[in-house]
Amino acid sequence: MGIVEKIKEIEFEMARTQKNKATEYHLGQLKAKIAKLRTQLLEPPKGSAGAGDGFEVTKFGHGRVALIGFPSVGKSTLLTLLTGTQSEAAAYEFTTLTCIPGIINYNDAKIQLLDLPGIIEGASEGKGRGRQVIAVAKSSDLVLMVLDASKSEGHRQILTGELEAVGLRLNKRPPQIYFKRKKTGGISFNSTMQLTHVDEKLCYQILHEYKIHNAEVLFREDATVDDLIDVIEGNRKYIKCVYVYNKIDVIGIDDVDRLARQANSIVISCNLKLNLDRLLARMWDEMGLVRVYTKPQGQQPDFSEPVVLSTDRGGCTVEDFCNHIHRSLLKDLKYVLVWGASSKHYPQRCGVQHTLHDEDVVQIVKKKEKEEDGGRGRFKSHSTGPARISDREKKAPLKT
Numbered sequence: 001m002g003i004v005e006k007i008k009e010i011e012f013e014m015a016r017t018q019k020n021k022a023t024e025y026h027l028g029q030l031k032a033k034i035a036k037l038r039t040q041l042l043e044p045p046k047g048s049a050g051a052g053d054g055f056e057v058t059k060f061g062h063g064r065v066a067l068i069g070f071p072s073v074g075k076s077t078l079l080t081l082l083t084g085t086q087s088e089a090a091a092y093e094f095t096t097l098t099c100i101p102g103i104i105n106y107n108d109a110k111i112q113l114l115d116l117p118g119i120i121e122g123a124s125e126g127k128g129r130g131r132q133v134i135a136v137a138k139s140s141d142l143v144l145m146v147l148d149a150s151k152s153e154g155h156r157q158i159l160t161g162e163l164e165a166v167g168l169r170l171n172k173r174p175p176q177i178y179f180k181r182k183k184t185g186g187i188s189f190n191s192t193m194q195l196t197h198v199d200e201k202l203c204y205q206i207l208h209e210y211k212i213h214n215a216e217v218l219f220r221e222d223a224t225v226d227d228l229i230d231v232i233e234g235n236r237k238y239i240k241c242v243y244v245y246n247k248i249d250v251i252g253i254d255d256v257d258r259l260a261r262q263a264n265s266i267v268i269s270c271n272l273k274l275n276l277d278r279l280l281a282r283m284w285d286e287m288g289l290v291r292v293y294t295k296p297q298g299q300q301p302d303f304s305e306p307v308v309l310s311t312d313r314g315g316c317t318v319e320d321f322c323n324h325i326h327r328s329l330l331k332d333l334k335y336v337l338v339w340g341a342s343s344k345h346y347p348q349r350c351g352v353q354h355t356l357h358d359e360d361v362v363q364i365v366k367k368k369e370k371e372e373d374g375g376r377g378r379f380k381s382h383s384t385g386p387a388r389i390s391d392r393e394k395k396a397p398l399k400t
């Protein structure tokens with residue numbers, strides 16, 4: 001029997017099993033069995049080049065966004081509109097057969113957008129090009145799940161399920177469970193609060209299923225069996241997802257309104273170019289990108305090319321900023337001067353731990369370099385400077 005059939009069989013057994021106190025241990029065990037099989041399914045077959053076969057695209061820019069959806073929902077049309085890169089769009093399914101990258105220039109940052117073939121139900125089991133598409137989704141910082149607003153609302157659930165089945169967790173944070181395998185000492189099970197989903201016996205049973213007999217487990221929240229399995233498997237990818245309902249030009253206003261109110265959703269029309277600017281703004285927010293402008297001593301800040309950091313990936317402290325510029329910079333750093341939303345006054349002297357905000361201006365002061373005084377005044381006299389400074393001043397006026 002193949003892995004897929006084994007999974008189907010267990011799923012069938014679960015569907016037949018009543019959910020109650022007496023069966024919860026059995027059901028938990030079945031869930032762990034399925035999780036193990038799914039992990040096996042993800043391992044590339046011997047001799048092959050791996051799940052991403054033929055879909056690898058070099059990462060570029062400050063973040064990567066993948067377009068995932070059923071065939072003909074408008075993924076390629078959207079890529080062409082947002083990036084200017086032509087990706088063939090047509091009324092028939094599976095027009096796109098590979099991964100097509102485009103670049104979005106937004107807020108002085110570059111975001112890589114990837115158009116992908118449509119995926120279908122069963123993608124996680126290897127139907128169509130599902131596995132390759134999902135591998136690309138896993139490598140992204142944000143997934144745009146494109147849905148046809150005029151089609152069944154069940155599509156959202158089916159696609160989310162396909163991505164979940166291969167270890168993607170959309171719009172969730174990792175479970176607050178501390179888990180550490182040990183060499184000896186048996187299993188220690190603790191929690192910092194009352195648990196309503198998992199007890200010691202169930203936890204032992206799940207660990208037993210994984211042949212783990214020595215470990216430390218600490219629940220820091222009222223997590224579920226699925227959460228525990230995720231932590232044990234350890235290969236889950238937590239990723240943000242925006243559900244993009246396209247083609248709202250062909251549905252009624254009441255339906256548009258209802259879809260727009262769903263969690264993590266946005267409604268657009270590629271044909272009428274409706275709401276695309278809102279989609280871009282939403283992508284920007286979700287990616288948590290932070291632009292930091294450098295200001296050489298005694299000169300105007302360089303507003304043409306920000307250092308782009310990310311709250312989710314890499315972090316946005318002064319340390320991250322310095323490492324971004326040059327690896328050796330930190331050891332020469334005395335402190336930085338910061339103008340912007342993250343500073344209490346202008347400029348504020350900050351150390352490496354300080355967290356920078358979007359559109360902050362930073363001047364690096366190295367050891368044996370003197371703090372600038374006149375430069376502050378020069379930065380203030382912005383009459384000849386770029387227009388951006390006055391924009392910034394409206395938000396955060398510079399004080400003398």
Ligand SMILES: Nc1nc2c(ncn2[C@@H]2O[C@H](COP(=O)(O)OP(=O)(O)OP(=O)(O)O)[C@@H](O)[C@H]2O)c(=O)[nH]1
Pocket residue numbers: 069070071072073074075076077078088089090091092093094095096097116117118119246247248249250268269270271272
């Ligand atoms: N009415 C309407 N049609 C649209 C819209 N956006 C795209 N389409 C049409 O939908 C069809 C499919 O568009 P594609 O961009 O090829 O869709 P896709 O998701 O890339 O399709 P595959 O690559 O085959 O998976 C084309 O005929 C488009 O013209 C829209 O906003 N409204």
Ligand SMILES: [K+]
Pocket residue numbers: 071072073089090091092093094095096
């Ligand atoms: K198509």
Ligand SMILES: [Mg+2]
Pocket residue numbers: 075076077088089095096115116117118
């Ligand atoms: Mg396409």
